[in-house]
Amino acid sequence: MTPQPLLEVARLFLCLYTQAALSAPFVRQVAAGNHRCLAWPKGQVATMTSSTLSLATEIEAATGVNPATCYQCGKCSAGCPMASESDLRPHQVMRRVMYGSREQTLRDESIWLCLTCETCSARCPNACDPAGVIDALREISIESGMATMPRTISAFHKSFLEQIRTNGRLHEVGLVVGYKLRSGALMNDVTNTPGLISRGKMGLLPDKIKGVAEVKRIFDKCGVTL
Amino acid sequence: MSTVVDAARAPSVPTPSAGVLAYYPGCSLHGTEPEYDESLRAVVEALGIAVAEIPDWNCCGASSGHTTDHLLGVALPARNLALAEAAGFDRVLAPCAACYNRLASARIAVAEDAEVRERMPDILGREFANSVEVLSVLNVLREAAADIAQRAAAPRPTPNPIVGARLASYYGCLLVRPPEVSGGDDPEQPMFMDEIVRACGGEAIDWNMKVECCGGAFSVSRTSSVLRMGRAIIEDARRNGAEAIVVACPLCHTNLDLRQKAMESRGEARMPVLFITQVVGLALGLPPETLGLKRHFIATEPLLADLSVRAAQRVADEKKAAEEKAAKAAARAAKAAEAKKAAEAAPDAGGDA
Ligand code: SF4
Numbered sequence: 118m119t120p121q122p123l124l125e126v127a128r129l130f131l132c133l134y135t136q137a138a139l140s141a142p143f144v145r146q147v148a149a150g151n152h153r154c155l156a157w158p159k160g161q162v163a164t165m166t167s168s169t170l171s172l173a174t175e176i177e178a179a180t181g182v183n184p185a186t187c188y189q190c191g192k193c194s195a196g197c198p199m200a201s202e203s204d205l206r207p208h209q210v211m212r213r214v215m216y217g218s219r220e221q222t223l224r225d226e227s228i229w230l231c232l233t234c235e236t237c238s239a240r241c242p243n244a245c246d247p248a249g250v251i252d253a254l255r256e257i258s259i260e261s262g263m264a265t266m267p268r269t270i271s272a273f274h275k276s277f278l279e280q281i282r283t284n285g286r287l288h289e290v291g292l293v294v295g296y297k298l299r300s301g302a303l304m305n306d307v308t309n310t311p312g313l314i315s316r317g318k319m320g321l322l323p324d325k326i327k328g329v330a331e332v333k334r335i336f337d338k339c340g341v342t343l
Numbered sequence: 344m345s346t347v348v349d350a351a352r353a354p355s356v357p358t359p360s361a362g363v364l365a366y367y368p369g370c371s372l373h374g375t376e377p378e379y380d381e382s383l384r385a386v387v388e389a390l391g392i393a394v395a396e397i398p399d400w401n402c403c404g405a406s407s408g409h410t411t412d413h414l415l416g417v418a419l420p421a422r423n424l425a426l427a428e429a430a431g432f433d434r435v436l437a438p439c440a441a442c443y444n445r446l447a448s449a450r451i452a453v454a455e456d457a458e459v460r461e462r463m464p465d466i467l468g469r470e471f472a473n474s475v476e477v478l479s480v481l482n483v484l485r486e487a488a489a490d491i492a493q494r495a496a497a498p499r500p501t502p503n504p505i506v507g508a509r510l511a512s513y514y515g516c517l518l519v520r521p522p523e524v525s526g527g528d529d530p531e532q533p534m535f536m537d538e539i540v541r542a543c544g545g546e547a548i549d550w551n552m553k554v555e556c557c558g559g560a561f562s563v564s565r566t567s568s569v570l571r572m573g574r575a576i577i578e579d580a581r582r583n584g585a586e587a588i589v590v591a592c593p594l595c596h597t598n599l600d601l602r603q604k605a606m607e608s609r610g611e612a613r614m615p616v617l618f619i620t621q622v623v624g625l626a627l628g629l630p631p632e633t634l635g636l637k638r639h640f641i642a643t644e645p646l647l648a649d650l651s652v653r654a655a656q657r658v659a660d661e662k663k664a665a666e667e668k669a670a671k672a673a674a675r676a677a678k679a680a681e682a683k684k685a686a687e688a689a690p691d692a693g694g695d696a
């Protein structure tokens with residue numbers, strides 16, 4: 118048997134030599150013990166704790182996308198319907214994931230302005246899946262308490278999920294009331310309400326399913342608290 | 344072990360439902376867009392497609408689910424697939440594009456991700472084999488396109504108003520992206536809906552915004568963005584000669600119909616937004632009352648009135664043309680008969696040679 122540490126060191130040097138890449142992410146990944154040169158053969162990745170993980174690695178673990186493969190062509194941003202309203206356009210998000218500060222990236226409002234329309238991912242010539250990366254960033258930012266989503270958007274998601282958790286289905290009136298209380302946007306859409314009711318588009322009573330307990334169980338098992 | 348699990352493990356006798364599609368209406372069709380539900384039910388009945396609602400279905404979580412938690416975004420739709428499976432269905436129709444997308448994505452996630460697959464039965468408290476195929480309304484109507492075309496072209500007392508109608512097929516995001524859920528259609532230049540429109544006798548116009556996003560989930564929480572995107576879509580449809588936009592998604596419908604008043608500039612004509620099921624219903628000659636056409640914010644009556652005038656005109660023109668043709672043919676026949684008679688009466692002069 119070859120002694121493991123020796124092999125490890127040999128691989129590191131080989132990698133250093135061939136890549137000639139003493140770049141910041143490379144050093145960071147090696148320091149964190151998760152550069153791909155250490156990950157061969159499979160199962161040899163050094164154990165990592167979340168504090169030593171770089172954002173790029175976390176994203177790769179969550180999505181299977183290696184953000185380093187993005188070559189910044191910008192095609193994703195060219196088709197993004199929210200690009201004109203966001204500070205960070207999708208290709209810039211990809212760059213940030215590689216080189217930016219973890220906290221700055223996770224705290225950026227832009228990730229909450231993504232509509233998950235998937236245009237970027239469908240068009241990326243390199244299968245980088247920016248929409249999936251942004252989805253994962255949102256999840257990580259919630260988990261690490263750094264989410265800075267605009268109040269209206271967080272109010273909407275919370276009210277929406279609360280409706281499902283309590284009734285199993287969405288109840289528009291409940292959603293609207295919950296949303297207004299959370300967001301403070303009390304007058305939003307008030308003028309449309311009579312039109313919605315007269316057209317039979319707004320039921321006043323919630324539609325509660327029998328399996329509410331099952332739905333609650335799903336929320337609990339997924340660890341989603343509201 | 345919780346009671347939920349026990350209840351689920353109790354032998355549920357699968358009802359034989361060969362050929363019957365499980366129907367997953369979703370919250371929008373029960374709430375803000377009942378006309379989609381009405382028109383869909385009317386159309387599948389007319390086409391002889393049997394559907395049965397999934398008992399006790401729950402909300403698929405749409406965008407809030409997976410935006411917040413990936414696993415929740417899979418588990419909420421997966422419960423519905425498990426329910427359909429337990430009831431013995433092998434295909435489910437989800438007319439709402441958002442629900443379709445969530446159900447289809449959950450099916451793919453469970454199939455491709457071993458960890459998710461292993462955890463699912465525990466999360467759901469149900470057995471789950473992931474055996475149910477998910478269909479969009481476009482898949483189902485396209486399967487029936489030949490039948491629709493035949494019936495749309497059949498002569499009937501009130502002529503088909505859709506013939507010659509210039510319609511912009513709008514797919515938006517959720518029916519075509521990610522490409523794995525597009526059900527075989529081209530994600531950048533999809534044609535399924537255009538084919539259905541053509542089967543109905545309509546003219547599917549060529550335009551640029553068929554797969555652009557309408558702003559979907561931001562309808563309530565960031566309306567300004569939705570107005571910007573919706574305006575661009577409607578303007579492009581108008582520029583390319585559309586009389587109406589056709590959709591297969593209740594969120595697109597809300598954003599383009601309910602919000603249109605807030606986006607229009609003075610003097611612009613309104614652009615009615617029809618569900619594909621309403622178009623098919625009209626082409627099949629179903630009574631407009633059964634298709635929920637009066638529930639829209641942008642009135643559909645002026646368009647329908649115009650279309651039926653044109654249809655009546657077209658039928659009258661066709662009749663006239665046919666009569667003229669018949670008259671001409673009769674005149675020709677009479678002339679020929681006369682010539683023959685003359686020839687018979689005077690065989691020498693008839694040019695027997
Ligand atoms: S399209 Fe793909 S490769 Fe190009 S910048 Fe965007 S993520 Fe990177």
Ligand code: SF4
Nearest residue numbers: 197231232234235237
């Ligand atoms: S998914 Fe998000 S980032 Fe990608 S194009 Fe759509 S809005 Fe832009």
